[in-house]
Amino acid sequence: MQNKPLPSLLVADDEDVIRNLFERILCKEGYMISMAIDGLDALNKIKENDYDMLILDLKMPGINGMEVINKIKELKKEAL
Secondary structure, eight states: OOOOOOOEEEEEOSOHHHHHHHHHHHHHTTOEEEEESSHHHHHHHHHHOOOSEEEEOSSOSSSOHHHHHHHHHHHOTTTO
16 A cells, blocks of 8 residues: 655744644644744745645735745746
8 A cells, every 4th residue: 555645735824823723723634734934934935845735824924925926936837
């Protein structure tokens, strides 16, 4: 039997409570979770890793969720 790698997710939210909630729920469902505290942190992690899915808060200090999506389009055109 071949084991499939666990799906990887990046959760970017500036609120600890929201990040912790996503982590708790998604880990139970078998996802590999990475956390980002804001849009810039998310972009740095995306540059270093490939994720199967992103969950982005739209309103974050500095770089918001929509700006992160636009930057991803520039960095990894095949991703979106």
